[in-house]
Amino acid sequence: MYQSFETPSHDHGAARLADLRAEMARRGLDGFIVPRADAHQGEYVPVRDERLRWLTGFTGSAGQAIAMTDRAAVFVDGRYTIQAAEQVDADAFETVAIAETDPGAWLRAAAGEGDVIGFDPWLITPAQRESYEKAAHAVGASLRAEADNPIDAVWPDQPPAPMGSAEVHPETLAGTSSADKRAMVAGALDEDDLDAFVLTLPDSINWLLNIRGGDLSHTPVMLADAVLHRDGTVDLILDLEKLDDAVRTHLGEGVRLHDTPRFLPLLSELKSARVGLEKASVPVIVETTLREAGAEVVWRRDPCILPKARKNPTEQAGARAAHLRDGAAMARFLCWLDAKAPKGTLKEIKVAKRLEQYRNETGKLRDISFDTISAYGPNGAQPHYRVSRETNRVLEGGSLHLIDSGGQYRDGTTDITRVVAIGTPEARHRRAFTLVLRGMIAVSRARFPEGTTGVQIDTMARMPLWSAGLDFDHGTGHGVGAYLGVHEGPASLSKRGTVALEPGMILSNEPGYYREGDFGIRIENLVLVTPPAVPEGGEREMLGFETLTLAPIDLRLVDPALMRDDEIAWLDAYHARVYDALYPLVDETTRDWLERTTAKVAEFG
Amino acid sequence: MYQSFETPSHDHGAARLADLRAEMARRGLDGFIVPRADAHQGEYVPVRDERLRWLTGFTGSAGQAIAMTDRAAVFVDGRYTIQAAEQVDADAFETVAIAETDPGAWLRAAAGEGDVIGFDPWLITPAQRESYEKAAHAVGASLRAEADNPIDAVWPDQPPAPMGSAEVHPETLAGTSSADKRAMVAGALDEDDLDAFVLTLPDSINWLLNIRGGDLSHTPVMLADAVLHRDGTVDLILDLEKLDDAVRTHLGEGVRLHDTPRFLPLLSELKSARVGLEKASVPVIVETTLREAGAEVVWRRDPCILPKARKNPTEQAGARAAHLRDGAAMARFLCWLDAKAPKGTLKEIKVAKRLEQYRNETGKLRDISFDTISAYGPNGAQPHYRVSRETNRVLEGGSLHLIDSGGQYRDGTTDITRVVAIGTPEARHRRAFTLVLRGMIAVSRARFPEGTTGVQIDTMARMPLWSAGLDFDHGTGHGVGAYLGVHEGPASLSKRGTVALEPGMILSNEPGYYREGDFGIRIENLVLVTPPAVPEGGEREMLGFETLTLAPIDLRLVDPALMRDDEIAWLDAYHARVYDALYPLVDETTRDWLERTTAKVAEFG
Numbered sequence A, B: 001m002y003q004s005f006e007t008p009s010h011d012h013g014a015a016r017l018a019d020l021r022a023e024m025a026r027r028g029l030d031g032f033i034v035p036r037a038d039a040h041q042g043e044y045v046p047v048r049d050e051r052l053r054w055l056t057g058f059t060g061s062a063g064q065a066i067a068m069t070d071r072a073a074v075f076v077d078g079r080y081t082i083q084a085a086e087q088v089d090a091d092a093f094e095t096v097a098i099a100e101t102d103p104g105a106w107l108r109a110a111a112g113e114g115d116v117i118g119f120d121p122w123l124i125t126p127a128q129r130e131s132y133e134k135a136a137h138a139v140g141a142s143l144r145a146e147a148d149n150p151i152d153a154v155w156p157d158q159p160p161a162p163m164g165s166a167e168v169h170p171e172t173l174a175g176t177s178s179a180d181k182r183a184m185v186a187g188a189l190d191e192d193d194l195d196a197f198v199l200t201l202p203d204s205i206n207w208l209l210n211i212r213g214g215d216l217s218h219t220p221v222m223l224a225d226a227v228l229h230r231d232g233t234v235d236l237i238l239d240l241e242k243l244d245d246a247v248r249t250h251l252g253e254g255v256r257l258h259d260t261p262r263f264l265p266l267l268s269e270l271k272s273a274r275v276g277l278e279k280a281s282v283p284v285i286v287e288t289t290l291r292e293a294g295a296e297v298v299w300r301r302d303p304c305i306l307p308k309a310r311k312n313p314t315e316q317a318g319a320r321a322a323h324l325r326d327g328a329a330m331a332r333f334l335c336w337l338d339a340k341a342p343k344g345t346l347k348e349i350k351v352a353k354r355l356e357q358y359r360n361e362t363g364k365l366r367d368i369s370f371d372t373i374s375a376y377g378p379n380g381a382q383p384h385y386r387v388s389r390e391t392n393r394v395l396e397g398g399s400l401h402l403i404d405s406g407g408q409y410r411d412g413t414t415d416i417t418r419v420v421a422i423g424t425p426e427a428r429h430r431r432a433f434t435l436v437l438r439g440m441i442a443v444s445r446a447r448f449p450e451g452t453t454g455v456q457i458d459t460m461a462r463m464p465l466w467s468a469g470l471d472f473d474h475g476t477g478h479g480v481g482a483y484l485g486v487h488e489g490p491a492s493l494s495k496r497g498t499v500a501l502e503p504g505m506i507l508s509n510e511p512g513y514y515r516e517g518d519f520g521i522r523i524e525n526l527v528l529v530t531p532p533a534v535p536e537g538g539e540r541e542m543l544g545f546e547t548l549t550l551a552p553i554d555l556r557l558v559d560p561a562l563m564r565d566d567e568i569a570w571l572d573a574y575h576a577r578v579y580d581a582l583y584p585l586v587d588e589t590t591r592d593w594l595e596r597t598t599a600k601v602a603e604f605g
Helices: A013-027 A051-056 A078-087 A103-110 A126-138 A150-154 A178-191 A202-209 A245-251 A260-268 A284-293 A305-309 A313-343 A348-360 A377-381 A427-444 A454-467 A565-585 A588-597 B013-027 B051-056 B078-087 B103-110 B126-138 B150-154 B178-191 B202-209 B245-251 B260-268 B284-293 B305-309 B313-343 B348-360 B377-381 B427-444 B454-467 B565-585 B588-597
Strands: A031-035 A064-068 A072-076 A094-097 A116-119 A142-145 A196-199 A225-229 A234-237 A255-258 A274-277 A296-299 A373-376 A399-405 A407-409 A416-422 A477-479 A488-493 A506-509 A512-515 A519-522 A525-533 A542-547 B031-035 B064-068 B072-076 B094-097 B116-119 B142-145 B196-199 B225-229 B234-237 B255-258 B274-277 B296-299 B365-368 B373-376 B399-405 B407-409 B416-422 B477-479 B488-493 B506-509 B512-515 B519-522 B525-533 B542-547
Touching: A013 A031, A013 A051, A013 A064, A013 A150, A031 A051, A031 A103, A031 A150, A051 A064, A051 A150, A064 A103, A072 A078, A072 A103, A078 A094, A103 A126, A116 A126, A126 A142, A126 A284, A142 A284, A178 A196, A178 A202, A178 A225, A178 A305, A196 A202, A202 A225, A202 A234, A202 A305, A225 A260, A234 A260, A245 A255, A255 A260, A260 A284, A274 A284, A284 A296, A305 A488, A313 A348, A313 A407, A313 A416, A313 A525, A313 A565, A313 A588, A348 A373, A348 A399, A373 A377, A377 A399, A377 A512, A377 A519, A399 A427, A399 A519, A416 A519, A427 A454, A427 A506, A427 A512, A427 A519, A427 A525, A427 A542, A427 A565, A454 A477, A454 A488, A454 B454, A488 A506, A506 A542, A565 A588, B013 B031, B013 B051, B013 B064, B013 B150, B031 B051, B031 B103, B031 B150, B051 B064, B051 B150, B064 B103, B072 B078, B072 B103, B078 B094, B103 B126, B116 B126, B126 B142, B126 B284, B142 B284, B178 B196, B178 B202, B178 B225, B178 B305, B196 B202, B202 B225, B202 B234, B202 B305, B225 B260, B234 B260, B245 B255, B255 B260, B260 B284, B274 B284, B284 B296, B305 B488, B313 B348, B313 B407, B313 B416, B313 B525, B313 B565, B313 B588, B348 B365, B348 B373, B348 B399, B373 B377, B377 B399, B377 B512, B377 B519, B399 B427, B399 B519, B416 B519, B427 B454, B427 B506, B427 B512, B427 B519, B427 B525, B427 B542, B427 B565, B454 B477, B454 B488, B488 B506, B506 B542, B565 B588
Parallel strands: A031 A116, A072 A094, A116 A142, A196 A274, A234 A255, A274 A296, B031 B116, B072 B094, B116 B142, B196 B274, B234 B255, B274 B296
Antiparallel strands: A031 A064, A064 A072, A196 A225, A225 A234, A373 A399, A399 A416, A477 A488, A477 A506, A506 A525, A512 A519, A525 A542, B031 B064, B064 B072, B196 B225, B225 B234, B365 B407, B373 B399, B399 B416, B477 B488, B477 B506, B506 B525, B512 B519, B525 B542
């Protein structure tokens, strides 16, 4: 299993906070900032870097703590307020909703004149430091970088850094050689008159070098740092034991290898160079090291992010193949669920395990792309629910089961959500499902001119819900990598989506509806932005979406009376495509099931 | 007539440029910047301030010129490139499309080391100065403020400043007393710790003081400057002869009156105060005078703009009354047009005049709200077309007539566009009209949560066109004032619309389609943002739009086969409302016409 359903017990909050405070006192610190981050600012971090979790018990994917000598707080966003309150020892830590009090505001109240607040310059970005500095200075306090993290000093059994083996991501899958990518990105540096760019985001480095790795759960990256030079060569810095001969040969002469401790000395050699850094993701220590060496620091977006998001034809073909394979596993799973659910004894964990099993049986699964959300009834109303032994609900019937999951295959990353009626759905389930589906279809069918941004597409997904006085409190979609992160920038379909959509980008299309304490709905397909083409009878080129995900949408939950003819036509055509694509790939039982579940809306029932 | 159809002849470009250059030489200037602006940065400027037009012949509503000793250029946006090329003497001035070369880039090429570029600090904003300064400094040139404009020195028959009489805008129309408005805005200054705010936008001052005036065409404002203080009192600076006793009594003790020359001395008295200015609209001389006096300048948005945009219930009722009156005039006009057009002899100017006549015959028209766009066939394909004696096309039949117009009434400002089939429309006309109409209807019916911005609504208007490979190159809508500017911020329905829509805002809803050399379509209603309410069967409060404009939409141009049932239902309901509202207000002939033209779609023909 790639997923664990254990809830880590944690009642060490007060003791560990006391240990940290003792260490702070030894160093003359009045406060210390503990982000949920490693030096690469990714969504997943190695266990060694789970300092926030070790200290506070909080296991969410975003958050931070600040410990002062007399107060301490854990800051979380709206997704995690309930979870944090459950996991964190309230006697030791306040749990603070970041929308109400941001860490800066809290610091202004908690810190005083002359206080010294420590932070780890590997874990904090220049953008974050600026905001902490502003708060500290407002009350006469100051920040101090602690390059050896005080938590590491008091965490006796802290695990070592991960040592996953790197592997070549061959050109047959990547579509473009690393040399070509390096030349292209270096060309952009040259145009911008930059001598070098320091890359610290694993996705960027793995994409640029056509490498993958095994350092993290669910995201197949090798953790490393890199300096891309104007001449297209790269200094790659990592624990060199991760690299076997095949990888070394693949990297070739254009990539110079350095062991981890050489990172800062290498930066110091960039004196008098003009060096690009990404303010929102680079560690503070990279900036300060460069400035001390006399380099000119220039804030820029990581130059790999946009070309990485535009998948080339090989990556697009890989995504189609991965989704076909994944769709067959999903069909097997959904068929199994329909057969077993009527007993009323299935539980959420069992369902998640079975889906992972079927994905595994494709023989191609490298990992799941995130912990599966297997959520029955009221549990589905929490958009970010993760099942554990304690919450493991029985699918007893009369409500909906929501399953949001994905696979990491070498040719592509998948992410799909389906909602299944367990027993006979009620009118309110069907109405909400149909409204969400109409938004999902509107995005699937969208045509839009070049320059259109995600906020514009996001509107299309919400219009049917808004008209009915409903809405959902997350974005409509996120970018998805090519055997990389299942969440990838720069584009998103959301109110904050200000980046233009470009051909080759892969995004999720996942509107939802959540009724607290009752049920939740989310319907998710991945879509690929198609090249400009003039629609029939039109005059201007428009982009559009090709739907990649292939799996039936539960027609028991569709109320055709609430749909328009053109929407029903889309759904019928999608199901015909799903049938044709998956039929050859599944067993006899699943074929029968597929035939029933991909019927035309007018003929279903 | 409020509109003139004469094309000003202009062949003085070279001679006037020579005069300006001679004046520049006398002052030691190597260049001079000539914006199309007065000291209040409005859309309409007094003739006295039409310096760009006097110098270059260009009559558009936006643009600027730069004269160097050996080169000179007129800069215009995409709307005006053709018009400028026709109006400007190409031997004297280059015509430059601002999207290709902005004035800064041109200046970098045209100016050299040591050059002194003059500008009028009353006509340039600090934001504009910054961008000019950057360009000048890049080539070693410098800017110099010339408080007495060199053009005025060589313009022998320059008209005087306008002296329209001010009038009270009574509380029965304004809904809120000036004292209450001043207290409310002053409260916002106090919260922001500002001692005063310098107001230079006429709309803001006229709104704040419940005054209107007659200094400009089409916008009923009194030109003035004002300083609002933290205590809610105002220093009002203008030519005092504009004010009669009634206005002086209305203004009362809280408003101190000062003649125009006292403006700068008054600012100088604000030493050591914290003074708010709007960087994008205040004249540079206001900033420099304050700084020289020792005041602290704080850049803020003009604090009147947002409260002015939220129309109160009295203003909303006024808008409804104005639209009812205007709708009756429109119905009379459209009925007349349908009767006269078949002769094939009507011309665009005649059509515009007749519409103004009918508006005038309401007995309530104070002005038209902008020069009417009366555009037949290919002329309609220019979104900003203005008919003149030279372009005055015959409505010969077989194409479409587009008429975009509005009235200024004391209770409200209107703005409406209708497109009328002249003769029998062809399928391509009906298809395009129906697609535009569907976008217009989508906006009319929109429901959306608080916080939704114009860019999100703009998408709704474009979706039917995008799906067909069509689009239009202007925003979907602009804010509209209450007997003030027909174009008003801060909200807009456009790709740049980042301001949240709020209840009480009035906006236009005017998608279009333009086929160059053939025909143009724009269908425009004004809409009022309605208060939050939970739609039936819903859970969350949504805002929406109430359509204010009342006039039939030409059903001869509607292809019901291209519409959805719910869209047809909206159109039928709108027409039923138009019929009920206008029937009591129009003559017998118009009643018969109204009955035919507001028929249900299924029964029309």
